[in-house]
Amino acid sequence: MLKNDRKSTERGLPWHIVEEAINRESQWLERVIEQTSIDKVPGCDECPYTFRKIALLIVTGKIKTK
Numbered sequence: 818m819l820k821n822d823r824k825s826t827e828r829g830l831p832w833h834i835v836e837e838a839i840n841r842e843s844q845w846l847e848r849v850i851e852q853t854s855i856d857k858v859p860g861c862d863e864c865p866y867t868f869r870k871i872a873l874l875i876v877t878g879k880i881k882t883k
Contacts, residue, residue: 835876842872 874880
């Protein structure tokens with residue numbers, strides 16, 4: 818194993834694999850969370866990255882299931 822390859826694996830997975838996992842989680846969240854809003858909260862309800870932020874927490878292990 819080359820020195821650079823070892824450093825790459827110590828840092829974790831390649832970014833494109835992580836991005837794919839985040840995108841899968843985000844798409845799943847969009848399908849399973851029913852969105853109904855009584856009053857929209859500017860900057861929160863209209864944020865296109867809300868599901869991505871939650872997906873990122875899931876992928877990094879900061880949110881877990883019981």
